Amino acid sequence: MDAYTPTAYDSMYEDSSSGWGRITSQASSRLQHFLDKVTPYPLGRWAGFLVIVFLYAIRVYYLKGFYIVTYGVGIYLLNRLIGFLSPMVDPEQEGPALPTKSDQEFKPFVRRLPEFKFWYSCTKAFLIAFSMTFFSFFDVPVFWPILLMYWFVLFFVTMKRQILHMIKHKYVPFSFGKQVYSAKGYNQSKAALLSGSRGSQVVLLYTNSCGFLHSVLL
Secondary structure (H helix, E strand, C coil), rough: CCCCCCCCCCCCCHHHHHHHHHHHHHHHHHHHHHHHCCCCCCHHHHHHHHHHHHHHHHHHHHHHHHHHHHHHHHHHHHHHHHHCCEEEECCCHHHCCCCCCCCCCCCCCCCCCCHHHHHHHHHHHHHHHHHHHCHHHHHCCCHHHHHHHHHHHHHHHHHHHHHHHHHHHHCCCCCCCCEECCCCCEEEEEEHHHHCHHHHHHHHHHHHHHHHHHHHHC
């Protein structure tokens, strides 16, 4: 059998493949470098995210279309929000995540979806949605008030379930530093929190708010 002899076409294909590989590698490196630089600045990152959302809203309002794309982004953001508010280990499957004795040390809340990944996924979703508005075949005709109403219903039901989960397992999705659990009654816990740090007072306010929402939603 004769040996295969590379042709000029094969050389061109290899050159184009290696060239595309270099371009994607450089783009990935620059993106990672940018993400590493903005990681310590959450306020700046979320401010930039709000600018992107504002530009997207203006474009959708101007085009008066792409409502199905916006609805898809809304469902995706709701899913990411639940991951951001949920613990990494579900207490219903792995037992209580918080200490149950007075001498146990406070365990900080560990999210299923970290804040940076939450910001990155939300930003990427709006950038993809913004790029989709330049292609007319994504503009599916739909009666947008129905989508908006359905999204609000889904948001209400999902957040109600999440708040009830927080109250049932006695956790808050925010950490304010080291704290010690006290199980000697609500009044003593409240007094200890009020005499503690500002972060403890915020936790108390959040817990009372959850109790109020619980009574309203039930």
